Amino acid sequence: MASLLPRAPRPLFPAPSTARRALAPAALLAAGALVLTGCSTGPAGGQSGSGTASAAGATGEFPRTVEHAFGETTIEEAPERVATVSWVNHDVATALGVVPVGVPALDFGANENGSTDWFDAALEESGAEAPETYPETDGINFEAIAALQPDVILGAYSGMTQEDYDKLSKIAPVVGYPEGAVAYGTSWQDSTELIGQALGREERAAEVVADVEQQIEDAAAEYPALEGTSFVYGTLDPSAADQISAYTRDDNRPKFLESLGMEQSEAVERAAQGKETFYLPLSSEEADKLTSDIFVSWAEDEGVHKAIENDPLLSKIPAVADGALVLQTDPQEVLSVSAASPLSIPWALENVLPDIAEAAASAGGR
Known part of the structure; x- marks a missing residue:
């Protein structure tokens, strides 16, 4: 499976070592089943039926406007093709039942599959195909994202700049990190809530947050x-x-x-x-x-x-x-x-x- 997460400015992360952990335990598979139960996703590569399934799982009304650090973004219809930047966002979308069509490649923290145990478990549970990946070694890969023709671009957790946001907005509606958050500082709860709003899955997001907080x-x-x-x-x-x-x-x-x-x-x-x-x-x-x-x-x-x-x-x-x-x-x-x-x-x-x-x-x- 291709790599699944991006590089970001992180002065405290050295190059990855060869240490790798085994596949996720049964407890994680069970957790993945909980957050994905009832969420239908089609093939992540964007073949026929993929978008319909993603849109069908939305319970919120569209069009809708989502507020974030760079202003407001209006999303006209339930997104069918989701692309992400940075870390976290693809995990959240998948937990809410929407496997993205494209995600940045992982250059730190990969398992033996070039992925992560937790994403692999959720992806397997969803039955969807793996997303396409694109490198972010030199920053956001605008060309690769544009080639996927996404309906929305998620960056609720990211170091996105105003310039990045403006360039991405020429491709599709963009959800930046929340107002008041610092770059790479969005909590997983806030990322889940914000992405839930963008996908019309607020109820699912609330359920997922409540479940994980109970586990904590x-x-x-x-x-x-x-x-x-x-x-x-x-x-x-x-x-x-x-x-x-x-x-x-x-x-x-x-x-x-x-x-x-x-x-x-x-x-x-x-x-x-x-x-x-x-x-x-x-x-x-x-x-x-x-x-x-x-x-x-x-x-x-x-x-x-x-x-x-x-x-x-x-x-x-x-x-x-x-x-x-x-x-x-x-x-x-x-x-x-x-x-x-x-x-x-x-x-x-x-x-x-x-x-x-x-x-x-x-x-x-x-």
Whole structure:
């Protein structure tokens, strides 16, 4: 299967490693069945019947106007051919029962299929064909999107600029990220709600959000040590110019942990005050002041863990000194939370959360 997700400006993501996770477990397949039950989709390649099936699943009335950061977009009829930019948007559309005709290619976090476990599971459940893919290595691929003749272009989660929006709008109606959101900062709930509006599937979107939020609540109850545990979700790299960085509340990673009852480090909160950004470089000279119960980071291989512990500055980070560093080395684990969607979150609860919960349970003698 072709790759399914795009590149985006992400100074904290190195090149993908060779680590890959096995196919999604039965629990994820069940979740995919829930969000897709009753949603009819035709072939994603746009053959006869594809658009009719997508339009038939819409319950909202058209024409409709959708508001976003770049103004208002009027969609005359229920979209039959959907194209997406960036991450997340194709996951959301698929969760709502509309497999896009085209999506950007994945260059980080792919499984052995060049896809993701959660999308593969939902695609299989839908019975639709895989979308066409196009590279976004150098930004949005306007020519490839135009060639698909989409009825709507989804960018509810993206780093779309005004110039991008204007160029895409010459191809088809465009849904940008929500008013007030930062680039790549749209929550999975807001992405689902906004795309639900664009597709005329608000009721389905509400059902999907409620189901995934219940799964999060159930997971939090399973791991009571998470409640009140403070965290830094960032990157530690002894070989980088910026050895320490942290994600702010505008990013989906802290949003994920906070939804489970955990608390963003006060040190990160202070550093982020007054800034509109999803991440912050932090001074390694003040590593000892970056207090939290645990620190979640990403690396290409487990060897980086020892390098961090041996670094004269990074080793002074309280969570590192206390043995509470959670180092993710599977890019798909990173992607499932950073590009959070109603398809990826259930996967992350099963595959990412246990290590974080274990660190939380041992932090501070819990």
